[in-house]
Structure formats: C-alpha cells, structure tokens
Amino acid sequence: MTRQLALASIVAATVVIALCYASAFAPGGAPTWIAWPFMIATSLTLVAAMTLGAVRRGTSLGPLAIPFALTLLILVGGFGLALMQPVPTVESRLWFGLPAGAALVLYGVGLLPVLILPLAYALTFDRYTLSIDDLDRVRRQVAELQAVEGAVRPGVASHGPVAVVPPLGTAAARTAEGV
C-alpha cells in the first residue's frame, strides 16, 4: 500500500510538474502562482522517491514515516513561507544573519533535512534497510536461483564467475578479509 502510494505520488507530481512547464509555453508565460504547485510537486517527488526506495513490498514505512513526513513539511513549509516573503530591504530583520526568506531557504530547506535524514537512515538501517540476515538470505537465494537457471546474464559472462562473497561474520569471511 505504501509503495503504491509512493509510486502514485511520483506519477501525480510528475504530471503536475509537466503541466507547470507547459503553462510557461502559453502566450504570456507562466502565471506567478505556478511556483506553488511546482514547489509542492517537486517536494513530493523527492520524498516519494525516498519512500519508494525505503519501503519493502507488503510492509509499512515504520518509524521512517516520521522523518519523511518532517522532510516534506520542511520543504513545503520552507518554500511556501519563502514564496510569501516580500523582497527584503536594508531595514529587514535578520535571522542568523539573513533576511527571513533567505534564512528559510538556506537554514530551513538547505540544512534542517541534514539533521534528520542521514540520522534516520543510520538508525533504521539494521532493521529496515539491510540486516546481516537480509544479506545472507539474499546472497543464498540468488546463488540458488543462478545455479538452477545456469543462464548467462548481462555482466556475468564477461568477467568469469561472479565473485561469491562469504556471508559476513562467518569463518570464511574472516579468512577472506585476512582477519
């Protein structure tokens, strides 16, 4: 369900971006408000792409839903508030050394996700991205499949047999790594 939602979001956002671009080809060019749907669609595309990559078939996002939702909020909120800012003047109040709109873009959109996404990736990696068991299972299943099929596949034949890496943590792996 989450995968379908992510994919549907990417498709819908792509169509919106295409329509925004198309509007620029009309006589008189793109209306100024077109930046709003463009900004929302772009933000949605990026977050939906992350979701599509992170979620496994038949499962939910789990705790990753929080950082992804926060990122979407930061992008849409940051760009949205920036779109509402007037052009700054020399009297404008500065936020961390920048006028409000510039600060929203630089510190909000440009920096806040740095504090969220890499950490979320690291903290959920073992459980939701690639555990040792996942790795062993995939290596074993793929090796079994390839042995049964025995087919020549792109990228295999040109370099001889696939280098079979022993499962991590095994004696063979430690030997291979010279530990």
Added chain:
Amino acid sequence: MSLLVSVSATVPLLQAALLQTALPPLTQPTIVAVALLYFVGVAAISIWAARRTKTASDFFKAGQGIGLVALTLAAMSATVSGFAFIGGPGLIYTVGLGGLFLVLPAAITNSMGAWVLAKRMRLLGELRGLITVPDAIAARYQSPVAQGLSAFAILIAVIGYMATNILALGVVINAIFGIGLGWGIWIGMGVTLAYSVSGGILAGIYNDVLQGTLMAVASVLVFLFVLDVGGGMSGISRSVLADDPGLLSPWGAFTPLAALSFFFVFGLGSLGQPHVVHKFYMLKDPRRLKWYPMLMTAALMLTLLLYFGVGIAVKALVARGELAALVTPDAATPTFLLNYTPVLLAALVFSGVAAAIMSTVNSFMNIGAAAVTHDIPIAFGRRVGNELRVGRLATVAIAVASAVLAQFSGSMVAFLGIFGWGLFASTLVPALAIGLNWEGATRAGAIASIATGLVITLAFETMAFFNVYSIPTGVTVSGLSLVLSLVMFFGVSWLTRASAASTLAPDVRLIMEA
C-alpha cells in the same frame, strides 16, 4: 538574463567562460610549490594503484572493493567539480541566493540516493558481477538495447562534460604556472590521463581521497576568513541589502519557478549521475552503507561552504567599496583569496580547484571508457577480448578527443558541455532509479524514456545554441527532458504492463525486494 534560460547551460557555460576570461595570474612561489607538491602526491598514489590494477574489474570497479571513507570522499570529489570553487561563487556574486539552488538539494540527495539506489546497486554488482551503470539497466530489463542506448547517452554527456572540465583545468594550470592555455589543457589532461590509464578507478578513488580532503579543508578555512573579513553573516547581509536587496530574496535574481526548477533537476537528477552511482558497486561491505549518507552529506556541506560564502562576501566587499567591481564573476574566488587570505591557503585552494576538476574528469574517463569497451559492444552482441587493455586505450582516446575539443572548438565546447547533467538525469533517473524500485516498469518503458531524454535534450539544446528557438523563462531544458522522460517511462510501462513480469529476472527481483 541568459542565466534564466537553461539550468543545464549554466554550469558548463560558466566553466567554458573561463576560456575567454581567464583567471588572474597566480604565479607566486608558494602557489607553484604547493601545486607541484600536490601533483607529486597524485603521482605517488597513481604508481601505487597501478601496481594493484590487474584485471578489468580492478580497472572499472576497484576489484575487491573499497572502504566507506574512500567511497564517500570519492563520490564527493566526483560530484564537486571546479565549478564549486570558481563558477559557483561567481554565480552567487551575480544572481545572489538563486545560485544556491544548484546545491540546495544536497541536504536530501545523499540520503535519497542511499535509500533508492545504494543497496540495490551494491547487491547487483556483487551478485551479478556488474561493472557499469548500463550493466544494471541491462540486468533490470534483460535488454542489450537499453544498455547500449544508456551507454550512448553517457558517452555523449561524458565527452562534452570532460571537454569543459579539461578546459577549466587548463585555465587553472595556466594561471598557476603561466605556461599558456594550450599547455595547461594538455598538461592537465596528461596528468589525469596518466593516473586514469595506469591505475584505473583504483587510482581515481585514492586520488579522490586526497583531493576530497584537500577540497573540504580548504573550503572550511576559506569560509572562516569570509566570516572574519565580512563581519559575520549579518555584516555581509547588511552590505548586500544596502546595494542590491533582491540578491538576498529567497530566489535571488531568478524567478521562483526558475530557482525551483534548479531544485527539481539537481534534486531528482542526482539519482542519475553515473559517476556517483557507479561507486556503489565498489563498497567492500554493503552494511557499511549505514553511515554513507551522514558522511557524504557532511563532506559535501563542508566543501560547499566556499561556494556560498565567497560569492556573497565578495558582493558585500564590492558594495562597501573595499573591492572594485569584478570584471568577470569567475574572478570572485581568486580575487578574495589573493586579497584576504594567507598565500598558503590561497595555494591550497587553487590546488583544490585543480583537484576537484581532475577527480571529476577521472570519473568521467572511467565511465566513458566502460561505455566504449563494455556496454556498447554488448548492445551489438559482441564482447571485447581483453577489456583491461581496450579499456586503457579507450580512456586515452576519450581524453585526447576531449582535450582536442577543449582546445580547438571554441564556443562549441560550451554547447557540448551543456548536455552533461541534464542528459544523465533524463536518461538514467526513470530507467535506473525508478526501475530498480518498481516491478511494473517494462523494457519498452525504459527504452522509451532513455530515447526521450536523449532526443529532447539534444533537440532543445541544439535549437537554443543556434538561436532557432529558446524555451520560456523559468523552464529548463534539463527539467523539461527529465519530466518528459518520466512521463514516457510511466506511460509506456503502463501501456505494455502485460510484459512487466517477463521483463524482470527472478534474481533481480530478489535483489530489488531485499
């Protein structure tokens, strides 16, 4: 206002503009000495790597693999070209905050790349023995045509991109050593070629470690001087606001649509950059990916401090009357360094610029050679006998072709260079990044999207170059081609959805679902 026309045009055009503008002379003993030391370091690493390069797998994907820190610094070095040190600050100086939108997605792109591609590419590389990005497309769709078409697109983009980068390298070497642009181009190309041919991607990776470290350290130090000289961010902002407040509006001198278009292309388009994606194959232990986004984002952010800081600080210094207005925006970094930092730091940065360009060129040489040696022959049902030897020859051929192009084709260099990022994005993002995460993608959809990206980019950029047609303000060729290739990918895949199951090999499905 031409900056509003095309996002893909902006970066290489500014690089190519170096041909006409040149940098201020930098021929000072300290700068020359540091540059020579840097080149000695590159040579030493290359000799070490050459001794370890014995097979095509060593040459194209670093054989037994590399560690996380090496992967991170190599990916960062390949991402950041000399543009980040020269053209980028010039862009900020000219258009203010709008110039930031090229690098603004960096807060997200590395994590996104990790979730979308890193694990799957790494496992595909290991379990299928893949060595190139088009290999992954071939494996995903069981299609030599898709592999050949994507390799062709990569090759075109690589040669154009390399020509602009080699030209920029020639300008930097000429500025440091005062030997003339022609010699600068050939010496720069020669040094990069020497380590690329002898040590392949292994030499590239470990030179990238040196180069990436140099770039990050230099950038941080320069940023500290920026804050000191400018009176902090507040002092810089007050000076710019008094002179041209529009530069510190959220979009700078761009329209919101144009600035957001940068964000779209450089955000989603990051998933289709083969010189970065290719490096996922090389990580020795896939579970080390856990820390990749954190390390990569931190390294990239530090390296980009100079990009924003110098451009806006020089604008402030000009506004205060402490510096004369720049003759060319590309002079922002050299002018700041020569006037406000110790000569040793300036020397480090100029070596860092050369390093940034060389690391990018090296990556392009490698993937271009792989396209010629490996992917395109496979598309025609052939195999090259000795891929290592032919790979080395192809690297030489591509490098020489790019250097000749850089030296003799005048403004055509810029024309070729404009295809780079946009062509990679529009031809690879749908088929590779989405395709590796969606079982419903079909072979026909992938081929249609790659062909669309190729045709749209070439057609619109050619028309713009020859002034036949210019696309409207706010629209970018890269953005347009990316979005149309996505539409084509989804549309054709839906129309041919009955073939989706047969397109996907069972072992690739297992890796996609891992």
